[in-house]
Amino acid sequence: MNLLFEKYGTFKVGTIFSQNGNFYQVKIISGRHIKVKNSDILLRFSTPNPDQLIKKAKLLANEIDLNFLWEIVGTKKFYFFDLGIEYFGHTPLSYEAASLLFCLHNSPIYFYKKGKGYYKAVPRELLKTTKIHLEKKKLQIKLQNEYISKLKNKEIPDRIQDLALQLLFKPDKNSIEYKALNIVSRELQISPERLMIDYGIIKSTEQLHYKNFLFHFFPNGITFPDLIISNLPKLPVADNIRAFSIDDASTTEIDDALSVVKLSCGKIQIGIHIAAPGLCIKRNDLIDNFIRERMSSIYIPGNKITMLPSNIINKFSLNEGKTRAALSLYSILNPIDWSLISTETRVEMVYIVSNLRNNYLNSLTEEILNSGEGNYPHKNDISILWKWAKVLEKKRMIKRKYFGLQSKKSDQIDFNFSIKNNIVTITSYKRDKSINKIISELMIFANTNWGKLISNHNIPGVYRAQGESEYTSKTQVRMITHPAPHKELGVNQYAWSTSPLRRYIDLVNQWQILSCIKYKKIPIQASFEFGDTDLFDIISSFDKLNSSYSYFQKKMERYWCLRWLLQNKIKLIQATVIKNEIVQLLNLPLVIRLPGQKLIQGAQVKLNLLYIDEINLTIEAKLL
Structure with a gap:
């Protein structure tokens, strides 16, 4: 006697070898012996032999009309052998019953399995929906195969061209486009990214990294809408001020400039002049709402994404030959010991006589500046600024020691990347042993003083603090709304205020500073008061975006370092x-x-x- 039985969800056939109560020892087609319970048996037969039954049943199962079968079973649960009597019109032969069983079992879209040998018809509406889905899936498989064929022939399907960035950077792994791309990539043994570049969908590896960044942080693109800015208020023009700036060659947003005036009393007046977009951009206006989403300009070698649109930058950037609105911090100094006598903050129009570029001034080393040798623009002014910068640095080092830190070594090396026609040049310089020290020291001085000014007027600002707190380590820099020491810099408080064209935090602080200065008949109310939760939201958003921007900048610097190694072999x-x-x-x-x-x-x-x-x-x- 032969048996057809179900074991572990699959059908098997074999010949009874022995019986022990409700259990049988069955020899299956492979020659193995299997222990079978009586409840597992679905069909007992003497002919044909097990091997022939399987072959004949499978052949007949392919001929069964599933739609007709589904129509005749009704809505109740049924046993496969009972259905065989109705379908075949007679008591089914062993291979006929087996063919029906195989057909029911292998057609889950038509029949639910309700136990061993028992089935039930799928409801009509669900069957209809499933058929539509299967037909759609067949079409998708056909389309996927077409994509694969085209990609292998280096043809770019329009759909894959349109979805290129999404397929690489945020793919739907169930989509046929993603599956086709990955199948071809595996067969060609290259990454999908390399395939996209080799096929010309993405122009270069540089574009790959750049587009990846834009995809995640600028999904709507980097272009600006039409943003119209209001007119400047009437401001006094600074007398006898001929300011100049020192920036990298690629800088187009010139935030800061400096001036030196020798007073008749023998004292020296040094001016730090900062672009003043805060005079026209107001909290929650159209411009503010837009740039708050961006938070800062993004600088990468050979490229940049500005925080502000070009028309606003052009109106406020401290460009040479222009008279620009500026927030000015004037310091009166005694040149004998460079002690600070007084400071004053004004809002005014300042004439910018020149924009100097670091590319030509980085050769001015500490030794040259100390010796007074060489010939370069604004030499006398730069010499005075250099002397004061060294005094400011020395005071900060004393303050660092007071905070328990050692004097900072002046050996930090910075790098400049210059890219022309995809060829990169990388140069290094010691930041604190060149003219850059003047800019860094005077900007620290301004940010420190304006941070104090805001605090003295009892309004919040955005301060950068470093030191042990309840939530951070002693080395972590955090942003807070009240003054606190920045131990690494060696200052009592530090509020970013000198880059309002490039950094949103500086613009926020500029609003607060402007409210402390009497330059209008009607006093200006501070844009933010203590307890304004919106200020904390700004800090949180800036922290998050600034971290991502910095990571991208370092990533692109790494890319161009690799390019430098390759191009120089x-x-x-x-x-x-x-x-x-x-x-x-x-x-x-x-x-x-x-x-x-x-x-x-x-x-x-x-x-x-x-x-x-x-x-x-x-x-x-x-x-x-």
Whole structure:
């Protein structure tokens, strides 16, 4: 006697070898013996043999009309063998009953399984919906195969062209476009990103990283709507002031300028002049609502995304040959010891005589500035500013010591990236041993003084503080709405205020500073008062976006470092060990890992660069 039974959700056939009560030892087609319960048995038969039954049943199952079968079963649960009597018009032969069982079991869209051998017809509406879905799925599979065929022939389907960025950066992994792209990528043994670049869908690896950033942070693009700004209030023109700025060559948003005037009494007046868009941009107006979404300008080598549209930048940027609205901080100094006698903040129109560029001034080292040698624009003014900057730095170092920190070493190296025709040039300079010290020290001075001014008027500002608090470590910098020491800088308070064209926090602080100054007949109310939760929302949003922007900037700097290595065909290079397996390549802001190495901090090592991946931004290197 032969049996057809169900075991672990599958059908098996075999010949009875022995019986023990309700259990049978059955020899299946493969030759194995299986223990079968009586309740598992669906069909007993003597002919044909098990192997033939399977073959004949499968052939007949392919001929059964599922639609007709579904129509005749009604809505109640039924047993497969009973259905066979109605369907075949006679008591079904063993292979006929088996074919019906196989057909019912393999057609879940028509029949629910309700137990061993028992089934029930799927309701009409659900069956109709399922058929529509299956037909749609067939069409999708057909379309997916068409996409695969085209991609293999280096043809770009329009749909994949349209969804290129989404497929790479935020794909729907169930979509046929994503599946087609990944199937072809696996067959060609390249990444989807590389395929997109090789096929010309994305122009270059640089564009890949740039478009990835825009996709996540600027899904609606980086263009500005038409933003019309109000007219400036009537302001006095600063007498005898010929201000100049010092910026990188690529800078178009010139926020700050400086001036030096020797007074008749022998004292010196130094002016720090900051662009004043806060005079015309008001809290919650159209411009404010737009730039608050952006929070700051974004700078990457060879490119930038500005916080403000060009028409507003052009109106307020401290461009040479123009008279611009400025928030000015004047300091009266005694040149004998460079002691500070007094300060005054004014809102005025200032004439900008020139915009100097770091590219031409970085050669002015500490030694040249100290010696007074050389010939360069505004030499006398720069010499005075340099002397005061050194005094300001010395005072900050004393304050750092008071805060329990050591004097900061003036050896921080910065890098400039210049990109022309996709060729990158990377140069380094010591920030604190060049003319940059003048800018950094005077801006720290302004941010410190204006932070104090806001506090003295009992209104909130946005301060950057560093030191131990209830929620942060002693080294973490945090933004708060009240004055607190910034121990790393060595100041009692520090409120970003000197870059209002490029940073939203500075614009917020400028509003607060303007409310402290009498430049209108009617006093100006502060844009934010203590307890205004909107100010905390601004801080939170800025922190989050600024962190993402900084990460992207470092990512693109890393990319251009890799490009520099490739374009110069660098294979051997020196590096300095930062810690264990982490090294920094010589004269590049590029840090890489040497897995498994335990090296001495500060040691100089020589590397053989084996492979550079511009997509993943990684380097494989061998320690020589």
